[in-house]
Amino acid sequence: MQAGRKLFLQVKLWRNIRCEARVEREDFFRDPVVHMKLKTQMTVNQLIQEFQKSGSFGAGRIATACDIYERMIRDKRCTIFLAVAGAVVPAGLRTVIVDLIRKKFVDAVVTTGANIIHDLLEAMGGHHYKGSWSADDSVLYEYHTYRIYDIFVPEEDFIKEDSRLAEMFDDIVEDNQGYVFSSNELMTEIGKRIEDPNSILKAAYESKVPVFVPAVRDSEFSYIHWLHASRNHQDKVLQVDAFKEVSDIIDLASNSSRIGMIVLGGGVPRNTVQHTAAIARKGINYAILITMDRPETGGLSGSTLREATSWGKIRPSAHKVTVIGDVLMVFPLIVASVFERLGSKYQRNREK
Numbered sequence: 319m320q321a322g323r324k325l326f327l328q329v330k331l332w333r334n335i336r337c338e339a340r341v342e343r344e345d346f347f348r349d350p351v352v353h354m355k356l357k358t359q360m361t362v363n364q365l366i367q368e369f370q371k372s373g374s375f376g377a378g379r380i381a382t383a384c385d386i387y388e389r390m391i392r393d394k395r396c397t398i399f400l401a402v403a404g405a406v407v408p409a410g411l412r413t414v415i416v417d418l419i420r421k422k423f424v425d426a427v428v429t430t431g432a433n434i435i436h437d438l439l440e441a442m443g444g445h446h447y448k449g450s451w452s453a454d455d456s457v458l459y460e461y462h463t464y465r466i467y468d469i470f471v472p473e474e475d476f477i478k479e480d481s482r483l484a485e486m487f488d489d490i491v492e493d494n495q496g497y498v499f500s501s502n503e504l505m506t507e508i509g510k511r512i513e514d515p516n517s518i519l520k521a522a523y524e525s526k527v528p529v530f531v532p533a534v535r536d537s538e539f540s541y542i543h544w545l546h547a548s549r550n551h552q553d554k555v556l557q558v559d560a561f562k563e564v565s566d567i568i569d570l571a572s573n574s575s576r577i578g579m580i581v582l583g584g585g586v587p588r589n590t591v592q593h594t595a596a597i598a599r600k601g602i603n604y605a606i607l608i609t610m611d612r613p614e615t616g617g618l619s620g621s622t623l624r625e626a627t628s629w630g631k632i633r634p635s636a637h638k639v640t641v642i643g644d645v646l647m648v649f650p651l652i653v654a655s656v657f658e659r660l661g662s663k664y665q666r667n668r669e670k
Contacts, residue, residue, distance in 0.1 A: 363658040382639040383606045384655045390578035390604045394669045397574035399591045402429035403583030405466045407436040408446045419521040422666045428530045428587040431537025441514035444475030487546040487556045500563035505529040533586045571598035578604035582645045584619025592631035601633035607640045608648050
């Protein structure tokens with residue numbers, strides 16, 4: 319009876335709280351839509367401010383995302399994770415990510431192996447080319463041309479990259495006899511050996527920003543490792559432990575007063591950041607999700623940020639927004655707006 323009475327009182331109290339929080343009809347009409355006014359020679363942030371005045375649909379969400387990202391950066395006790403999925407590096411976001419790393423506007427990158435492979439392809443002299451989504455793929459196959467939607471990549475650029483990275487794996491083993499690497503430690507070793515300053519891994523190595531690749535095997539890295547291993551004795555083969563990095567990323571979250579997350583796409587990178595925050599018993603304080611996926615299928619890339627709250631991954635009080643749109647259009651707008659707000663002389667000094 320006591321347990322039942324206690325539950326009754328809790329429910330009654332909850333209902334009373336809800337009644338006290340009741341809104342009046344006029345509360346719905348406090349913030350009118352202000353129609354956008356466009357001018358010649360507008361800056362990106364001025365356009366975002368017009369989005370904010372409207373406050374509606376995707377425009378309103380982009381404006382909110384800009385505000386949240388600015389708050390992340392200005393919060394000196396916030397650790398910012400950038401989760402990168404999809405083919406955003408070959409499509410043109412490589413330098414944007416490099417600039418964020420060098421400005422210390424992100425503190426850790428969690429990404430797919432494929433994005434790093436495409437970063438290294440360019441670091442080793444390869445290129446991505448504008449193509450067409452309607453190209454005849456049988457003709458592309460005949461001409462040894464790979465297609466990523468409307469991007470073309472020459473097969474020989476991959477062959478050259480595979481060979482050079484396999485040789486780099488040989489060097490890494492030679493310099494670190496018997497050592498077992500986590501994915502972020504391997505990315506550091508590769509970044510150390512890259513000369514291209516516009517490389518994500520080079521920028522991360524020089525800026526001491528860890529790059530985690532939790533599904534490193536699900537990419538060209540697995541073939542490169544096979545190529546390297548096939549020509550070396552067992553004691554000369556690079557060893558990578560998929561679980562070793564778990565403690566590294568959990569420690570990073572555990573030692574952070576607050577956690578910020580920006581997700582480009584979703585998938586494994588998003589889940590890695592969110593799960594890390596939950597295991598560290600922190601919960602994410604700031605969250606921006608940019609996706610075109612839907613939540614109805616139960617897939618993580620389209621799941622709502624509210625759903626992540628039920629797992630303890632995102633705090634109920636978090637500043638959060640989901641922007642439904644093409645990452646390649648939305649993210650540069652957010653970054654350009656925040657760059658403009660902070661100014662060219664702004665320097666971020668995170669308190670660790």
